[in-house]
Amino acid sequence: MPVSDTTISALIELRRPDGEGLVVQLTSQLRGLIATGRLGKGRALPSSRRLASDLGVSRNTVTYAFEQLAAEGYLEASPGRRPVVTIDGGERIEQAGAVGADDRAGRPRLSPWAAKLQQADWPTSYQGQLKPLRPGLGDFREFPNEVWARCLRRSAVHAGRRELGPVNRRRLREALAHYLATSRDVRATADQIMILPSAQAALTLIAATVVSPGDEVWVEDPGYPGAAAAFHASGARVTGIRLDGQGMQRMPGLAAPRLIFMTPSHQHPTGRLMSLARRTEFLGASRPGKTWIVEDDYDGEFHYDSRPVPALQGLDAHGRVFYVGTFSKAMTSDIRLGYLVAPTALVGTLDIAQRHMGLIASSHIQEALAEFITDGNFLAHLRRMRRLYHARRDHLVEELERHLGGMLSVEVPPGGIQLVARLKRGRADQAVVKRLVAAGVETRALSSLAVGRPCDHGVLLGFAAWRESEISAAVRTMASCF
Ligand SMILES: Cc1ncc(COP(=O)(O)O)c(C=O)c1O
The missing domain is CATH 3.40.640.10 (Type I PLP-dependent aspartate aminotransferase-like (Major domain))
Structure with a gap:
């Protein structure tokens, strides 16, 4: 069923407010609307400014998605004009069926499960070598x-x-x-x-x-x-x-x-x-x-x-x-x-x-x-790790309060292997995480874990896997990045 201009943004559900993931999600969902014929051939899409404002994302996010779909042959985009759908969904699916398992752009046609999983996948900021204070880990060196x-x-x-x-x-x-x-x-x-x-x-x-x-x-x-x-x-x-x-x-x-x-x-x-x-x-x-x-x-x-x-x-x-x-x-x-x-x-x-x-x-x-x-x-291993992780949690909290007390507010968890420190000023945890990773401290942006609405900005810091000396050094590095 074709959809009206106002409905397009309502049909798009972006699940996490992080830059790279948003482009992938938006591209894939627009592609889906075209492939199923809901946005038919000849249909003009909203301008990038309007769609960005309806979805609450940056204009660049929408522009990148339009450019990608134009490159794949789904849209015709010319400067200063609203992009236009160039493919008829029904026709395209028939053609794809005729040639086998690929769609017209030559990509494998995916099951709904795989397509949805791609939308839901999340980019990780972790790359290569493990660095302090990567969250989500116990200390494998103590195993x-x-x-x-x-x-x-x-x-x-x-x-x-x-x-x-x-x-x-x-x-x-x-x-x-x-x-x-x-x-x-x-x-x-x-x-x-x-x-x-x-x-x-x-x-x-x-x-x-x-x-x-x-x-x-x-x-x-x-x-x-x-x-x-x-x-x-x-x-x-x-x-x-x-x-x-x-x-x-x-x-x-x-x-x-x-x-x-x-x-x-x-x-x-x-x-x-x-x-x-x-x-x-x-x-x-x-x-x-x-x-x-x-x-x-x-x-x-x-x-x-x-x-x-x-x-x-x-x-x-x-x-x-x-x-x-x-x-x-x-x-x-x-x-x-x-x-x-x-x-x-x-x-x-x-x-x-x-x-x-x-x-x-x-x-x-x-x-x-x-x-x-x-x-x-x-x-026996759990008992030993409980003592060690407890001391490491306390050490990380003390170090954060001493060096970054003005910048971060720490939520002390009663257990576990990681903690959240919220940014006291500003709302740009993605940018903070980029700086920290470049300086050698691995963390995750709290806002990247939001499911629906935007959440507080902060960083997720692992303490269990890191020795007290490593924690101290990492917090000093963090302090130099703020
Ligand atoms: C809340 C939560 N559940 C499940 C898992 C996944 O555990 P596994 O490595 O066994 O898949 C993780 C991994 O970080 C996690 O944080």
Whole structure:
């Protein structure tokens, strides 16, 4: 159905306010409107000034998108005139069908899932070598590699004697069920636990299994972009829910969504802890069979200031919660292991989906990890890292206050591996991050994690992976950049 001038901007949904990503998103969405015939041949688009103002982006963003589409043959653009669509969507799709899998511009024609995933992908500011204070990491230099190597060796030596076949190894499922029950108050049998290559794989699996195109999904705003991307790619309408001091707010005025994604242990990125009362409220408002909750406990092992609040999953008596965890933070990001505790009613379905999507972790590594956990090495490592990360968090907070107290206001998280420092003046965290990265300090702009509306500007700083001397040096470098 062709659309009017005023509707064009309403059909475009730009998900993050960062320069490069916006051009890609805008180009891809305009291309989609042309390809589906909603903007027909001969149709003049709004001027770059008007579209930029309607979408709340810079004029350059729109100009770059127009130039790209003109280069691809979708638009004719001449200076001082509104660009005109040069292709008829229906005709183009027929032609593309006739020549095979490519579109007329010679690019592979993508499934809706892949096209949406491209829109949702986010540019990273991290490049090349790891630098302080990159967020999202535990300290892999402190990982007990010798102990782990012994577990791996034994697992390999015993491989010939093991039962072939189970995708989720029983020893590891049992070890994890015990660890999660005693440390995180998760209530699950070993059969509910699926071992996956990452937490991200768990989110993809959940999205593929319970989210249909058009479903409403709530995510935290600002939040973890990997979750928003997984649900957006499944065709969901992803809505960012604002935070308060306890993380995601309850939204009693809105109709209950299909799924709510949250990080209640330490909200990503702010680190805020959701109280027991708020967790219970969310559960009370999520009707069994209507709304699923995904609890992403990506760094829940690291609490410093208080006793951990029980996992939402363990409070749920109706099997509405998916509990997601990862070993990327608790051990080392290279280990590539995560897990999902599935609601009982979905175990069979998820089991089939896991096999067909091939989201299977190596049996050798699963067996090695089972031994690492049952021999007490995992808990010993966590205890040591908790002490170390606690001291590093305090050190980073002190250094930021001493050297940058006038510029940054630090939100001290009760746990986790990173913190947010807001800019006291100005609203240009992207520019600040560029300067910091060029000077050798890796951070992420808080505004790049906004889901819907613009959020505060600030920087996300990792503390867990960095020694106190590295933290001090990085903060001095930061101070020279402000
Ligand atoms: C909130 C959150 N969830 C999930 C993940 C992904 O973990 P994994 O590396 O296991 O995919 C991350 C990674 O940074 C994260 O920050």
